Amino acid sequence: xxxxxxxxxxxxxxxxxxxxxxxxxxxxxxxxxxxxxxxxxxxxxxxxxxxxxxxxxxxxxxxxxxxxxxxxxxxxxxxxxxxxxxxxxxxxxxxxxxxxxxxxxxxxxxxxxxxxxxxxxxxxxxxxxxxxxxxxxxxxxxxxxxxxxxxxxxxxxxxxxxxxxxxxxxxxxxxxxxxxxxxxxxxxxxxxxxxxxxxxxxxxxxxxxxxxxxxxxxxxxxxxxxxxxxxxxxxxxxxxxxxxxxxxxxxxxxxxxxxxxxxxxxxxxxxxxxxxxxxxxxxxxxxxxxxxxxxxxxxxxxxxxxxxxxxxxxxxxxxxxxxxxxxxxxxxxxxxxxxxxxxxxxxxxxxxxxxxxxxxxxxxxxxxxxxxxx
Amino acid sequence: xxxxxxxxxxxxxxxxxxxxxxxxxxxxxxxxxxxxxxxxxxxxxxxxxxxxxxxxxxxxxxxxxxxxxxxxxxxxxxxxxxxxxxxxxxxxxxx
Numbered sequence: 079x080x081x082x083x084x085x086x087x088x089x090x091x092x093x094x095x096x097x098x099x100x101x102x103x104x105x106x107x108x109x110x111x112x113x114x115x116x117x118x119x120x121x122x123x124x125x126x127x128x129x130x131x132x133x134x135x136x137x138x139x140x141x142x143x144x145x146x147x148x149x150x151x152x153x154x155x156x157x158x159x160x161x162x163x164x165x166x167x168x169x170x171x172x173x174x175x176x177x178x179x180x181x182x183x184x185x186x187x188x189x190x191x192x193x194x195x196x197x198x199x200x201x202x203x204x205x206x207x208x209x210x211x212x213x214x215x216x217x218x219x220x221x222x223x224x225x226x227x228x229x230x231x232x233x234x235x236x237x238x239x240x241x242x243x244x245x246x247x248x249x250x251x252x253x254x255x256x257x258x259x260x261x262x263x264x265x266x267x268x269x270x271x272x273x274x275x276x277x278x279x280x281x282x283x284x285x286x287x288x289x290x291x292x293x294x295x296x297x298x299x300x301x302x303x304x305x306x307x308x309x310x311x312x313x314x315x316x317x318x319x320x321x322x323x324x325x326x327x328x329x330x331x332x333x334x335x336x337x338x339x340x341x342x343x344x345x346x347x348x349x350x351x352x353x354x355x356x357x358x359x360x361x362x363x364x365x366x367x368x369x370x371x372x373x374x375x376x377x378x379x380x381x382x383x384x385x386x387x388x389x390x391x392x393x394x395x396x397x398x399x400x401x402x403x404x405x406x407x408x409x410x411x412x413x414x415x416x417x418x419x420x421x422x423x424x425x426x427x428x429x430x431x432x433x434x435x436x437x438x439x440x441x442x443x444x445x446x447x448x449x450x451x452x
Numbered sequence: 453x454x455x456x457x458x459x460x461x462x463x464x465x466x467x468x469x470x471x472x473x474x475x476x477x478x479x480x481x482x483x484x485x486x487x488x489x490x491x492x493x494x495x496x497x498x499x500x501x502x503x504x505x506x507x508x509x510x511x512x513x514x515x516x517x518x519x520x521x522x523x524x525x526x527x528x529x530x531x532x533x534x535x536x537x538x539x540x541x542x543x544x545x546x547x
Contacts, residue, residue, distance in 0.1 A: 114455040117525060141453055167503070168533065169453055195504025197486055198536035217503075220454040223489055224505045235469050272456050275500060275507050298455060299521045327514050328500065334507055337489040427453055 087301055094304040095127050098311055105131045106314050107263045108307060109256070109399045111249060112270035113140030113427030114298040120432040122300045132311060135263065135399030136432075138252050138352065139270055141217045141245075142169045142425035144397070146351040147385040149245045150175035153214050156243065156378050157188050163206060165199045166214040168192045173424045176385050196228035196242070203232070203240040212374045215242040219273045222246055222363060223337035226344035229365065229372045241374040244364055247350055249273050250281050251361035256398050257289040264399045266310040268303065269295040271325040276341075278333025282321045290319040297325040344369055354393035354421035391420035396429050403430040403438070410439025455527055456500035456507055458515035459485070464495050467538075476501055479519060481531045503530075 110116060116136045119125055125134040138144055154175045157164035164180070171181045171192065184190035189209075193199055196213050203211040215225040225242060232240040249270055256262055269282060274295050282293045292313035296306030306324040313320060323329055341363070350362025365373045387393075390408045395401040403409050403422065413419040415431050422428035426435065433439065459476030464487065467473045472487040476499060485499070490506040493499055498515035499506035510518070522528050 112454060114453075114525075114527070117527075118521075121525060139454065167453070168530065192533055194483065194530055194533040194535065195486075197484075197504050201536040201538065218454050220456065220502050220507070223507065224486075224503045227486060227488060227505065231469065231471065270454065272454050272500075272502070272507075275456065299517070328508060328510060334489055336491065337505075337507065340489075425453070 090301055091127070091304055094301070094308055098132065098304070098308050099129050101308065101311050101315055102129055102131045103315060105133070106265050106311060107133045107135060107399070108266045108268060108310055109135045109137045109264040110268040110296070110303065111137040111139045111253065112273065112298060113143070113425070114272070115139070115268060115270070115296065115303055116429055117427055117432050118298050118300060119303060120436050120438070124300055124303050127304075128307065132307065134307075135402070136396065136429035137256070137267075137399060138355065138397040139218065139249065140422075140425050140427035141221070141247055142173060143421040143428040144247055144352040144354065145170070145173065145216050145245045146353045147176060147387065148351065148383050149243070150179075151383040151385060152375065152380045153243055154178055154180065154183060155380050155383075156212055156374060157183050157190050159378070161210050163189045163191060163202060163209045163211045164214070165191050165193045165196075165202065165211060167216070169425055170214055170216060174418060176383070196225050197231070199228060199240060200231055200235070200237060203237050207239060209239060210377075211240050212378075213240070213242045214245070216245045218247055218249055218270070219277045220275065222341045222345065223276055223334070226341045229344050229369055230340060232372060233369065238371070241372045241377050242365070243374040244345075244362075245350075246345065246363035247352065248347070248361050248363070250285060251358055252352070253282075253293075254285055254289070255355070255358045255361070257285070257291065259398060261398070261400050264291070266292040266314055267294070268306040268310065269293050269321075271295060271297045271302070271329055274325070274329045274333060276334050276337050278331050279321050279323060279329065280331055286319050286321045292319050292322070294322045294324050295329050297328065352397075354387070354391070354397050356394070388419045393420035393422040393430065396422045403433040404441070406430070410434060454502075455522065456502040457522060457528065457531065458498055458510055458518045459483070459501050460515070461485070461493060461495055461497050461499055461506075474506070476506070478528070478531050479523070483531065484535045
């Protein structure tokens, strides 16, 4: 059955690629926003199926990657404390801070635990009343309802030894920031399907109108990405700039209202620093004042940590779609998933790590003309 | 990280704290799922689940398709992280 599906997908994929070929007359640069889409594109080589005129660049949609170095250092400082049980999604454990990572701390005896869901942290908090349980609340809008519910439930249930270290990021302000940059090359976006499952896509409409870019909310499977690409190209060739939904089988314009309501009850929008990019105004969530007792950043009063990224790293430009991973002289030699130098290499969903995982660093070596010369 | 995984709801119950919870089967792995954000779902429905929270209902064909796609992309590892048991417990600290 599985193979039949794959066969059908392949025939359909060819058909859509042909249609893109027939439609495109001018060169266009499209950005996929979601890290899951990036992974899919590189794994299946979707960018290489497309005509030369259509370039896919990879966006900032990996929350693990864009969590700032300062925030990782803060997490490490909190996790080091003997009274703390530090809980995190597994993806964050190997992300390097200025010195160590969470896995190193764990090996040295810190109580660092990988959890599947933030709701598990409440059980850990109840079972360990003498400890302070801290959850590393990272993620885009998809993850916000889970993290918000953990705080809401702690509040409802009178759990006082639970807090979250918030590093939430939001997609629409990051898109707007890319479009405002004088170096911007992106002319159309494949919007993030599962983020929009929660948020819907109303909030993308003013961005499409203001910056005159098509935004097509797209799934993460190869066929979805090809369809999303075709819909975006059709708009660009036709001079349109609208929000369209390629993924209606999962995404609605309104999204999940129940989830949005609780997120808005617990969180408010605030400025957020993105790894590799810097601070983007109103691009993240922070806990509302009423929930300040659950704010690990406040409870633990970590000192301001001054951090510096390696100068050679161009991840900020990769996250904005200005450069590709193999434009970086460090890619695949100085910088690898085992020893990442920057944001886009620290998690499997980052563009550099995805290129590396599927062997594109080997091609980059074969083609030195691709290397950044400046 | 932002992808949601489809599972079939095999049990729905309200926990002692009044939270609507359920159990979902993800290709043989059964995990706890919070259903507070999907008040409309019933036992037997397929739901898209992200970090233990059902975010929307999907039909069976879509669920199968999405699950296979995630499997091919090796994006199901998080399901292997065990649920924290409900009963109070203490994990001995490794110093």
